[in-house]
Amino acid sequence: MTHYKQESHYRSLIKGISWRIVATTDTVLVVLLVTCLADQCSLADGLKIGFIEFFLKLGIYYVHERIWQKILFGQRITKKRTLFKTISWRLVATTTTFIIAGAILNEFDEIALYIALTEMFTKFVLYYFHERLWLKLPLGRVRNYLKKLKK
Template structure:
């Protein structure tokens, strides 16, 4: 188990960028899949939704990360805590996906809902794995490399 230490803003930004790359790719694929299944296949809409999400969610993800940084500092980061963080982010992000999808598609209907619900499941797994991976990467765990100690 990793003990969470105070981390830099740069780390939160890097983590946000890596997450948004994964998440935006997933969003574009999910939007494309759902719109194609509904008979209104649109790569343009998929890219538009993904782009808007990238920008808006990057900012909100950063704030979410910093809030959780304060919650977790000097605490052991168990799988349960990662799950709690994942759930809190999914509530925020899935709600935003529904609103963004509905706005771009000009309808807050079942298509926007299917996009948000599909993303709920795909991103839940991806986000959890992303969090656990960042805990294992040197940038994901704040180590005292300069003092020769690993914690």
């Protein structure tokens, strides 16, 4: 059985960037869907929310990732542990999305709530599989690649 190993800060950062690309794309599409269903279609709002979310949540994701590194270090890798990590991220991320959406849309109303709730479900699945995929990538690959670039 495989156990969690200490990941480098580079790996956490690259993992965060890859997640933010997936998650921000989802956010823009969810905002577009929800605003269109409310007869207020706005790609511009989706892009604004996505842009702010990308950078803000990248920092939050990195901190979340490093905390979970400490919690899971040395433990067996299981789907249940991935599920707990996914749930904790969704609580933080969905709350953040609601706040960002409300601020951009100038109202903390049903639309901001629907955006947050819709992405809670879409991103729950996306995050879980993103996490499982990164568990399959061998440690040290990013670090070795970056060392080669420096030479």
